Amino acid sequence: MKTLKISAILIIMVLLNTGLFAQNRIALGINGGLTAPTGTLGDAFKLSYNAGIEGVLKVDPVNNFYSDVSYNNLSPSFANPDNLTFSITEISIGYRRILSTFGVSSKLFGDLGAGAYTVKASTTSTSGVTSSESKTNFGVNLGVGTSFPLGASSDFLARLKFHNVFSDGKNSNYFTLGAGVNFDLN
Numbered sequence: 001m002k003t004l005k006i007s008a009i010l011i012i013m014v015l016l017n018t019g020l021f022a023q024n025r026i027a028l029g030i031n032g033g034l035t036a037p038t039g040t041l042g043d044a045f046k047l048s049y050n051a052g053i054e055g056v057l058k059v060d061p062v063n064n065f066y067s068d069v070s071y072n073n074l075s076p077s078f079a080n081p082d083n084l085t086f087s088i089t090e091i092s093i094g095y096r097r098i099l100s101t102f103g104v105s106s107k108l109f110g111d112l113g114a115g116a117y118t119v120k121a122s123t124t125s126t127s128g129v130t131s132s133e134s135k136t137n138f139g140v141n142l143g144v145g146t147s148f149p150l151g152a153s154s155d156f157l158a159r160l161k162f163h164n165v166f167s168d169g170k171n172s173n174y175f176t177l178g179a180g181v182n183f184d185l186n
Contacts, residue, residue, distance in 0.1 A: 027056040031157065031180025035072040035088075038173045045074040045086060050176050056096070064096040068113065072176065082123040088174070089118045090163065092141060111143040117165040119172070139165035153184040 032051040036042070052070030059065065072088040094113020101107050117139040122132030145159030158179045165172040 025058045026185045027054075027058065027155070027182040028185060029054045029056070029155075029157065029180050029182030031070075031159075031178045033176060033178025035074060036175045036177070037074060038175065040170070041074075041172045041174060044077060046077040048073045048075045050178060052090075052178075052180075054180065054182065056182060062098040064098070064109075065093065066096050066111065066113070067091075067093045068115075070176070072174070074174075082125060084121065084123050086121045087119075088163075088165070088172075089120070090139070090141075091116045091118075092139070094141070106146065106148040108146050109144070111141065111145065111159070111161065113141045113143075115139065117163070119165070119167070135167070137165050137167040139163060147182075150181065155182045155184075156180075157182060 030051075030053055032049065035048050035050045037045045037047075050070055050072040052068060054069075055067045057065045068090060070090045072090065074086045074088065076084050076086070092113040092115025094111050094115075097110050097112075099108045099110055115138075116136050118134055118136045120132060120134040122130060124130045141161050141163045143159050143161030145157055147155045147157045150156050156179070159177075161176045161178075163174050163176065
């Protein structure tokens with residue numbers, strides 16, 4: 001919980017200190033895609049889905065900051081008589097660098113972020129009793145993506161990100177492949 005509070009404070013500080021209400025500098029978006037666990041996490045869970053929201057602060061044409069809140073559902077890769085559900089909720093902030101532009105407005109970008117990752121597991125027994133456990137850990141992410149305009153005030157984004165969540169001496173890793181639409185707030 002402490003990590004979530006610190007992440008929220010950092011997001012607010014970044015947004016307020018860089019001109020939050022400047023014209024054409026803030027974008028909000030929705031995204032979704034696939035979550036692919038790797039390593040030991042990949043041994044226990046299979047390819048699944050994610051969905052999220054994103055806020056972007058455009059400092060200048062090549063430097064941006066973003067905040068991301070994403071829900072990653074992970075489905076067990078084994079027989080599941082206890083109805084195990086497992087999810088990772090990411091709340092992160094990061095730096096986005098526009099690496100190059102193609103033509104007039106298509107862009108290639110790189111992301112580097114960090115934040116709180118809440119891992120939640122729950123089971124429901126055959127008698128209907130549900131038990132759950134969750135834990136929040138620090139994690140980092142690194143990604144690459146592309147964007148191109150859909151209109152005067154919206155962009156389509158496609159992105160591949162690697163996530164590393166630090167927990168109890170072990171790291172949990174997964175990739176996300178997603179797409180979404182960001183809308184400029186004027």
